[in-house]
Amino acid sequence: MNIIPSLQTTGDALNAERIRMDVIAQNIANAQTTRDVNGKAYQRKVVSFAAVMSQATKDLRGLNGAQNNAQTGQSGLKTVRVSGITADTSPGERIYNPAHPDSDKNGYVSMPNVKMAQEMVDLITSSRAYEANLTVAKTGKAMADSALRFARDL
Amino acid sequence: MAKKLLDAAAIRHEAYASNIANVETPGYKRVDLDVNFDTQLKGAVRKHDLQALNSLSPTIAEDKAATAVRPDGNTVILEKELMLDNKNGVEYDFLTQYLSTNLQQLQAAMKTSGS
Numbered sequence: 001m002n003i004i005p006s007l008q009t010t011g012d013a014l015n016a017e018r019i020r021m022d023v024i025a026q027n028i029a030n031a032q033t034t035r036d037v038n039g040k041a042y043q044r045k046v047v048s049f050a051a052v053m054s055q056a057t058k059d060l061r062g063l064n065g066a067q068n069n070a071q072t073g074q075s076g077l078k079t080v081r082v083s084g085i086t087a088d089t090s091p092g093e094r095i096y097n098p099a100h101p102d103s104d105k106n107g108y109v110s111m112p113n114v115k116m117a118q119e120m121v122d123l124i125t126s127s128r129a130y131e132a133n134l135t136v137a138k139t140g141k142a143m144a145d146s147a148l149r150f151a152r153d154l
Numbered sequence: 155m156a157k158k159l160l161d162a163a164a165i166r167h168e169a170y171a172s173n174i175a176n177v178e179t180p181g182y183k184r185v186d187l188d189v190n191f192d193t194q195l196k197g198a199v200r201k202h203d204l205q206a207l208n209s210l211s212p213t214i215a216e217d218k219a220a221t222a223v224r225p226d227g228n229t230v231i232l233e234k235e236l237m238l239d240n241k242n243g244v245e246y247d248f249l250t251q252y253l254s255t256n257l258q259q260l261q262a263a264m265k266t267s268g269s
Contacts (some may be wrong), residue, residue: 078227
């Protein structure tokens with residue numbers, strides 16, 4: 001067990017949320033990009049999360065070679081990782097603007113399918129989740145602190 | 155017994171950390187300290203069964219009582235987890251202080267008998 005419990009799980013979660021925030025920032029930055037690297041309008045990217053068995057659980061199980069273990073139980077501890085960043089293929093708005101260099105032969109421009117309100121809501125959710133994980137890290141640190149203080153007092 | 159409770163609090167913190175980390179993972183089921191631990195601990199203390207108390211170890215299990223309130227099947231409620239984690243931290247604090255006081259009393263007793 002680590003000195004500060006849960007540090008790995010919380011670290012992984014912070015990392016995953018940070019990636020999600022990066023992708024949201026990318027979506028917002030490209031909200032008006034009509035020409036992506038493939039020449040088409042930018043498609044918003046979506047981050048998906050997956051739960052994975054934590055290294056601590058794997059280590060504990062590896063020692064005993066068992067499916068379930070005194071400390072981890074049957075379900076074990078799960079940390080989180082980004083399972084993939086996929087493009088949202090829903091069509092974007094088409095705006096009539098013949099003067100635009102990326103307009104098609106009818107004068108319509110395909111705009112990215114980024115919706116500002118949706119991205120903002122995702123950003124808030126993500127930053128709240130980030131904060132929540134930081135709180136857990138703080139609690140873990142306080143617990144380790146009190147355990148160490150207890151040893152020092154004697 | 156305080157040692158067992160301390161172990162349980164540390165494990166519980168890991169469980170809550172795992173839950174909060176997976177608050178956005180679709181289909182994730184929240185985990186918590188195995189509910190049997192409480193009843194077994196109570197039973198062992200009531201019967202003054204030291205052996206049962208020593209062999210008792212806290213484990214993590216999926217919380218079957220939790221129901222999904224979201225369409226993605228995730229059973230974590232963030233606010234609840236944070237409150238539980240805070241409460242658990244205070245409990246841990248209390249237990250370390252309790253143990254420390256106990257040991258200090260022992261130390262004091264040993265000092266007086268020695269002089």
